[in-house]
Amino acid sequence: MQSRPRIPEATVARLAVYLRVLTGLADSGRGTVSSGELASAAGVNPAGLRKDLSHLGPCGVRGVGYDVATLRDRIAAVLGMETAHACVLVGIGNLGSALAGYGGFGNRGFEFVGLFDASPARVGQRIGDLPVRPMEELDEVVAATRATIGVIATPAEVAQRVCDRLTRAGVRSILNFAPVALTAPAGVGVRQVDLSVELQVLAFLDKQRGALPGTALGTGLAPAGGMA
Amino acid sequence: MQSRPRIPEATVARLAVYLRVLTGLADSGRGTVSSGELASAAGVNPAGLRKDLSHLGPCGVRGVGYDVATLRDRIAAVLGMETAHACVLVGIGNLGSALAGYGGFGNRGFEFVGLFDASPARVGQRIGDLPVRPMEELDEVVAATRATIGVIATPAEVAQRVCDRLTRAGVRSILNFAPVALTAPAGVGVRQVDLSVELQVLAFLDKQRGALPGTALGTGLAPAGGMA
DNA sequence: GCCTGTGAACAGTTTCACAGCG
DNA sequence: CGCTGTGAAACTGTTCACAGGC
Numbered sequence A, B: 001m002q003s004r005p006r007i008p009e010a011t012v013a014r015l016a017v018y019l020r021v022l023t024g025l026a027d028s029g030r031g032t033v034s035s036g037e038l039a040s041a042a043g044v045n046p047a048g049l050r051k052d053l054s055h056l057g058p059c060g061v062r063g064v065g066y067d068v069a070t071l072r073d074r075i076a077a078v079l080g081m082e083t084a085h086a087c088v089l090v091g092i093g094n095l096g097s098a099l100a101g102y103g104g105f106g107n108r109g110f111e112f113v114g115l116f117d118a119s120p121a122r123v124g125q126r127i128g129d130l131p132v133r134p135m136e137e138l139d140e141v142v143a144a145t146r147a148t149i150g151v152i153a154t155p156a157e158v159a160q161r162v163c164d165r166l167t168r169a170g171v172r173s174i175l176n177f178a179p180v181a182l183t184a185p186a187g188v189g190v191r192q193v194d195l196s197v198e199l200q201v202l203a204f205l206d207k208q209r210g211a212l213p214g215t216a217l218g219t220g221l222a223p224a225g226g227m228a
Numbered sequence C: 001g002c003c004t005g006t007g008a009a010c011a012g013t014t015t016c017a018c019a020g021c022g
Numbered sequence D: 001c002g003c004t005g006t007g008a009a010a011c012t013g014t015t016c017a018c019a020g021g022c
Helices: A009-027 A035-042 A046-054 A068-078 A096-101 A135-145 A156-169 A194-209 B007-029 B035-042 B048-056 B069-078 B094-101 B135-145 B155-171 B197-208
Strands: A086-091 A111-117 A129-133 A149-153 A173-178 A187-190 B085-090 B110-116 B130-134 B149-152 B174-177 B188-190
Touching: A009 A035, A009 A046, A009 A068, A009 B130, A009 B197, A035 B188, A046 B048, A086 A096, A086 A135, A086 A156, A086 B149, A086 B197, A096 B094, A096 B174, A111 B197, A129 A135, A135 A156, A149 A156, A149 B069, A149 B197, A156 A173, A173 B197, A187 B007, A187 B197, A194 B085, A194 B110, A194 B149, A194 B174, B007 B035, B007 B069, B035 B048, B035 B094, B085 B094, B085 B155, B094 B110, B094 B130, B110 B135, B130 B135, B135 B155
Parallel strands: A086 A111, A086 A149, A111 A129, A149 A173, A173 A187, B085 B110, B085 B149, B110 B130, B149 B174, B174 B188
Antiparallel strands: none
């Protein structure tokens, strides 16, 4: 199992979670972990975790477990974290400001190199150490920083136009928080995150679980651990 | 196909997307849609859309399509949107403020009835028309409002403690934005949203696509449409 | 004996092709 | 004739059980 046969996307998402847990363990000086312990910290099943790791080739020691630092580096390499990724963010409203200020990105190999907004009222504000720029400077900044990732946090109505501008500027991967399906040219990857869909799924499961107010707990079969 | 045999979770997530599109169509006075048109607006395959809708029983007219308003109401009913859901939000940092101020929730049958933060500096601030309250008032507010949904937007270190408090207060469904796996008692549903994992998956796909800078477009097989 | 790595069964999801009704 | 509704097929992802090294 070399890196040739493509790694399943579901596995990639979990590798990112394992990486986070491993980084924490390494920072607290831990030398090795077993699949069981790592799985429970990541909220997954141990066998599934081992299967996920099998996609990177053998990297544990039988009877012992995995070397924390080695595994951390191996996953980081596979995920492409050895070099930092430059990102531009368009739409500096409530959500955009939160994303720009969110430490979780910087810590993990992502760096915002440009914040953009169409509203003159927001242009010029600073978030962290970056100024909010007008849309006109987008192409210039993307070219200068070689940013490959664009994040859209605008209202739905303008998201497709922003997507078009990003792809024309040379961005090749887009994370879209606006609640619309975007179309982009082949060769550009789009990933959609819809916060209200998450809430709605949650509400559905809630409804399904507790159909009857009088009945205390439904079937009692509800899953407890969460997952990316 | 009554509502007995459980609707697949993947389908539920897409139903929420269809609902959004249908609401837009209805607002612009549209009477009927075909599966093809609705599917393209939602970013999915037409046959898959019809299969999704088949879980609600027949609700279209052959040779014509779906009645926009009827289908909208049918999906809303299935997702449990006929009654508004009361939510509490814990952790009013950057992300929490964005969530509290995000119109996308209120429009879709969710209402924040309480905002909580442990920091005295934040308590007393207002976001929209709600004050930020101290954690001590959590049980009281959950009980008074019968909130069933809790949203966690705290730092990772305290998320599990907040989860425990929410479940003890009576919340039965939790949406967690903190980057840790939570454990909750059976009967409580937890859903995890990890923004940096999304970015990492995107970066991985980016890397895979454009492995060689000299080679223009890799295989040219990259997917274009995004999905929830 | 413990824990990894993996083939094989299983479950869930997507795609396809077409039957059936308006 | 168009478009919905659906079984059957293909695929992907998950779970299980155990073989194999330390």
